[in-house]
Amino acid sequence: MNAPLHLERPVLATARAAETPLIELRQAGVCFAGHEALQPLDLHVHAGERIVLLGANGSGKTTLLRLLHGQLHCSSGERRVPRDAQGREPQQAMLFQRPFLLRLSVWRNLLLALWLAGVPRAERAERAARALARVGLEEHAQRPARVLSGGQQQRLALARAWAVHPQILFLDEPTASLDPAAKREVEALVLEFAAEGMTVLMSTHNLGQAKRMATRVIYLEDGRLVVDRPVERFFNDPLPPEAALFLKGELPWH
Numbered sequence: 001m002n003a004p005l006h007l008e009r010p011v012l013a014t015a016r017a018a019e020t021p022l023i024e025l026r027q028a029g030v031c032f033a034g035h036e037a038l039q040p041l042d043l044h045v046h047a048g049e050r051i052v053l054l055g056a057n058g059s060g061k062t063t064l065l066r067l068l069h070g071q072l073h074c075s076s077g078e079r080r081v082p083r084d085a086q087g088r089e090p091q092q093a094m095l096f097q098r099p100f101l102l103r104l105s106v107w108r109n110l111l112l113a114l115w116l117a118g119v120p121r122a123e124r125a126e127r128a129a130r131a132l133a134r135v136g137l138e139e140h141a142q143r144p145a146r147v148l149s150g151g152q153q154q155r156l157a158l159a160r161a162w163a164v165h166p167q168i169l170f171l172d173e174p175t176a177s178l179d180p181a182a183k184r185e186v187e188a189l190v191l192e193f194a195a196e197g198m199t200v201l202m203s204t205h206n207l208g209q210a211k212r213m214a215t216r217v218i219y220l221e222d223g224r225l226v227v228d229r230p231v232e233r234f235f236n237d238p239l240p241p242e243a244a245l246f247l248k249g250e251l252p253w254h
């Protein structure tokens with residue numbers, strides 16, 4: 001009989017055993033009014049990983065992202081995050097399928113985010129300008145944020161996240177409503193951020209995107225962690241039947 005697949009560990013596990021994880025879940029589960037959205041699971045997130053969450057609608061991807069981010073509390077178990085000398089968690093940012101942008105200019109949306117993150121006033125304009133340049137939106141600074149195209153809005157959301165220098169970036173289906181070109185632009189930016197050292201956790205329904213973006217893939221079904229593997233092994237090795245069926249159903253991927 002096969003060992004339960006959710007107990008598999010990524011290849012780097014041995015090398016990383018001594019590393020302190022950025023986020024650790026210990027038998028952490030989430031219930032909403034008696035409904036078990038996420039069954040208790042153990043998970044370590046290490047610096048530099050790009051973890052992609054896969055699973056059907058309602059499988060628990062968003063719930064897991066929000067739990068890791070600290071937006072949701074565990075109903076059982078615990079979430080541990082090492083804090084710095086000031087008792088702060090690592091800086092984190094989260095992006096959603098549809099960016100939440102205020103009825104302000106692109107520029108003011110950025111400044112507001114920097115203010116909320118506690119960035120001193122004297123630094124805000126320079127950081128905002130660098131962030132806009134980073135995502136190629138300099139020329140749109142004075143336009144109302146909400147009139148930008150979907151792809152531009154998501155790039156603005158990325159600029160807003162990048163500007164506060166997060167150590168961990170969470171993305172919940174960030175390209176689900178974008179056309180292929182805009183999707184590739186967002187993917188390229190996220191990969192650039194990751195190459196600079198940002199740890200990335202992302203949910204998607206797009207298997208091609210998981211292949212392009214992930215170092216590690218987690219597959220969820222009905223709130224249960226079924227597979228947790230390095231990306232090569234996820235796509236090349238035999239999967240448990242439910243995960244194999246999911247992959248088959250999602251083909252062909254783009």
Ligand SMILES: Nc1ncnc2c1ncn2[C@@H]1O[C@H](COP(=O)(O)OP(=O)(O)OP(=O)(O)O)[C@@H](O)[C@H]1O
Pocket residue numbers: 032033035036037055056057058059060061062063064
């Ligand atoms: N705030 C909430 N209150 C009650 N139930 C919730 C809440 N958020 C999520 N759920 C339920 O928890 C389960 C997991 O939802 P979740 O949004 O995490 O799934 P998902 O994999 O992200 O789905 P999708 O791919 O559709 O975004 C679902 O049954 C959902 O209805």
